[in-house]
Amino acid sequence: MVCNPLNNASQKQKLILAAIASFTICMILSLYFHHYDSEHWAYTVDSIDSGNGIYGLNGFYYPPLYGYILSFLTMIADALGIPIISTNPIDTEAPIVLGKYMYYHPAFPIMFKLVNAIASVVIGYLIYRLVEDCTRDKEMAYRMSLLWYLCPIVIQMIGVQGQFDVLAIMTGLMCIIALRRESYFLAGTLFGISVLLKVFFGPCIIALVLYIWLTKQDIRMAIKYVGYAAIGAIMVAIVAYVPLFIDGTWVYSLTFFSDRASREWYMTLATVLGIIPMICMMILCVVHMIKSDPKNADKELIIWSALLFGMAAAMSPGYQYGPWTAAMTVLLWATMNDKRLYRPLFWGTAIFSCIQGITITHFYQMWMGSYFWGVPDYTIITELSMSMNTFMTTITLITSPVYVILLALIMLITLMTLFEGKYPKIDRISEKIRSLGGQHAE
Numbered sequence: 001m002v003c004n005p006l007n008n009a010s011q012k013q014k015l016i017l018a019a020i021a022s023f024t025i026c027m028i029l030s031l032y033f034h035h036y037d038s039e040h041w042a043y044t045v046d047s048i049d050s051g052n053g054i055y056g057l058n059g060f061y062y063p064p065l066y067g068y069i070l071s072f073l074t075m076i077a078d079a080l081g082i083p084i085i086s087t088n089p090i091d092t093e094a095p096i097v098l099g100k101y102m103y104y105h106p107a108f109p110i111m112f113k114l115v116n117a118i119a120s121v122v123i124g125y126l127i128y129r130l131v132e133d134c135t136r137d138k139e140m141a142y143r144m145s146l147l148w149y150l151c152p153i154v155i156q157m158i159g160v161q162g163q164f165d166v167l168a169i170m171t172g173l174m175c176i177i178a179l180r181r182e183s184y185f186l187a188g189t190l191f192g193i194s195v196l197l198k199v200f201f202g203p204c205i206i207a208l209v210l211y212i213w214l215t216k217q218d219i220r221m222a223i224k225y226v227g228y229a230a231i232g233a234i235m236v237a238i239v240a241y242v243p244l245f246i247d248g249t250w251v252y253s254l255t256f257f258s259d260r261a262s263r264e265w266y267m268t269l270a271t272v273l274g275i276i277p278m279i280c281m282m283i284l285c286v287v288h289m290i291k292s293d294p295k296n297a298d299k300e301l302i303i304w305s306a307l308l309f310g311m312a313a314a315m316s317p318g319y320q321y322g323p324w325t326a327a328m329t330v331l332l333w334a335t336m337n338d339k340r341l342y343r344p345l346f347w348g349t350a351i352f353s354c355i356q357g358i359t360i361t362h363f364y365q366m367w368m369g370s371y372f373w374g375v376p377d378y379t380i381i382t383e384l385s386m387s388m389n390t391f392m393t394t395i396t397l398i399t400s401p402v403y404v405i406l407l408a409l410i411m412l413i414t415l416m417t418l419f420e421g422k423y424p425k426i427d428r429i430s431e432k433i434r435s436l437g438g439q440h441a442e
Contacts, residue, residue, distance in 0.1 A: 011142045015128070015149075019121045022149040026120070029159025030113035034368030035361060038109050038162040045074045045108075055244070055252035064240050064253050065196040066164050073111050082107045109162055109368070116158045119166040123327070124148045126173040131334040133180070134298045144330040147346065152354040153322030160365055161357065165323050168198035173327070175201070176305055179208055180298060184225045188232030195233075196240050200312040200324055206282050207304040210289040214297040274315030281311045281411075288418055299335050303418070306331040307411060314411075317404045319360070322353035325407055332410065338417050340434045345410045352403040359392040359399070409433075 044060040044067055047053065054060050054067030076082075124145045132141035148154065157163045175190035191208065194201040208229070213222040244250035285304045292300050310328030313321040329349065333342035358365075363385040370378040416430035 011138070015124070015142060015145055018146050018149040019124055022124075022155060023117050023121055025155055026113065026117040026159035027110070029155070030110050030117075030162070032369030032373065033160040033365045034109065035161040035365055038112075041070055041112055041162065042108065044070050045077075048074055053243075053247055053249055055249040056247075060252075062253075063196040063199065064244060065193060066167070068240070069115065069164075069167075070112065073115070077108065077111060082111070112164070113158060113162050116162070116164055116166050119170045120148075120154060120158055123166060123170050123173060126170065126177065127327070127330060130173065130177060130302060130331070134302055134335060137334075140334050144334045147330050148326060151323075151326045151350050153319065153350045153357065154326055156354050156357050157320065157323055161320065163320055165198055165200075165321065168194045168201060169323060169327050171197065172201040172204065172305075172309060175204075175208070176301060179211060179229075180301070182225075184212070184228035185232040188229030188234075189236055190232075191229065192233035192236030196236060200309050200321075203278065203282060203308040203312050204305045206285050207289065207301055207308055210286065210304075211297055211301040214289065214292060214294050214300065217294060274317075278311050278315055281307060284415065284419075302331050302335050303414070307414060310407075310411060314404075314407055317400075317407065319353035319356040319400075319403065322350065322357070325349050325353070325410075329410055332414050336414060336417060338434065341413055341436060342410070345406055348406045349403055349410070352399045352406065356396055356399040356403060359395040362388060362392040 040060065044054060047056045047060070048067075048071050050056070054064055054071070060067055127148055128141045128145040131144050132138055135141070154166070158166060171190045171194040175187050175194060178184075178187035178190055187208070191201065191205070209222075209226055212225050212229075213219070216222045216225065241250055241253075244253060285308060289300050289304060306328040310324060313324035326346070326349070329342060329346045333339055333346065336342070363381050366381050367378055370376055370381050413430065413433060416426060416433075420427055420430065
């Protein structure tokens with residue numbers, strides 16, 4: 001009989017192994033795979049090296065903090081003699097072509113993907129701490145942290161696409177933990193960092209402020225502590241934006257919004273219409289939290305923060321924001337009393353967004369690895385891209401609406417449960433939906 005050593009391992013040991021495995025997979029993928037988002041980081045580095053700053057050359061479409069991180073990584077690369085980019089792109093007739101920049105060496109994507117992979121490991125720990133502190137359930141905390149480490153869309157976004165959403169998620173969760181520990185200035189500072197990385201944590205300010213009011217039950221004390229947090233956030237903004245005001249490029253930091261308002265009409269319409277449910281979610285947060293029992297303040301903070309940053313990311317629904325959905329779902333799953341359907345919805349959103357991420361750029365993602373390592377020859381990748389493009393596009397068109405529907409269902413069943421007992425007809429509808437996940441264990 002073969003003995004599985006994992007059977008005798010403690011939860012802590014299994015979690016450490018999962019974190020190591022997740023980190024290792026991300027780094028192995030980063031050796032080979034390339035994505036056009038990563039190409040923008042090379043573009044930004046070229047802008048920095050040429051003395052044009054973060055926004056000098058049109059190619060960086062985000063708030064400034066990640067640009068500063070790239071600038072710091074560029075300094076390290078220069079000091080180590082790591083070649084970053086080549087202005088000799090591969091000639092190809094594939095439907096999706098490489099842009100102006102092609103990496104000399106995989107060392108550059110490995111550098112920034114390493115930072116993201118470390119952040120993902122930290123997020124798993126933060127989820128464990130948050131869930132354990134809030135629910136006093138170590139088993140639940142272990143399971144939710146494990147789900148994060150094993151989530152396919154999280155691994156893909158780090159190891160393949162190289163997006164930096166995990167940095168904003170990490171600092172956002174740190175903000176929640178700091179607030180629960182009454183470190184208000186630190187919480188505000190972390191809030192500012194998260195928002196200036198990716199803006200999706202911004203709407204959580206409502207839940208954060210209401211949490212302070214719930215726990216203090218004194219308006220003057222609440223205003224005082226909110227002020228401490230505001231000072232921290234403002235200081236981050238000042239440090240981040242002073243260089244941009246000096247060189248006159250601060251307006252380009254808003255292109256994260258303007259870029260989304262200037263795309264195809266149907267994508268612009270979806271983004272604009274997404275503002276309506278975002279406003280509704282913020283109103284519901286206020287209505288629910290001001291009437292909540294202060295004893296439940298910790299759960300209220302986590303639930304509404306998760307719903308708000310999840311809705312903010314869903315305003316422009318896309319697979320690339322899958323890590324936000326994963327973080328939202330595990331936090332809701334852990335803290336909601338009725339846990340039905342969260343399991344299939346977590347895996348459904350994770351898998352469908354991952355499939356979409358694979359098919360939307362398909363074999364294009366292999367060009368950097370094939371060009372550098374020579375396996376397979378990049379002409380084969382080009383041929384596959386051309387021959388499989390229609391099929392891959394069809395899969396993308398199928399998986400995209402499924403992911404959006406599942407994402408909406410996560411938020412819908414959560415809201416129905418939070419407002420349970422207010423509207424009997426809605427309660428009956430909610431129960432019919434949730435019954436798909438079995439009977440509720442009281």
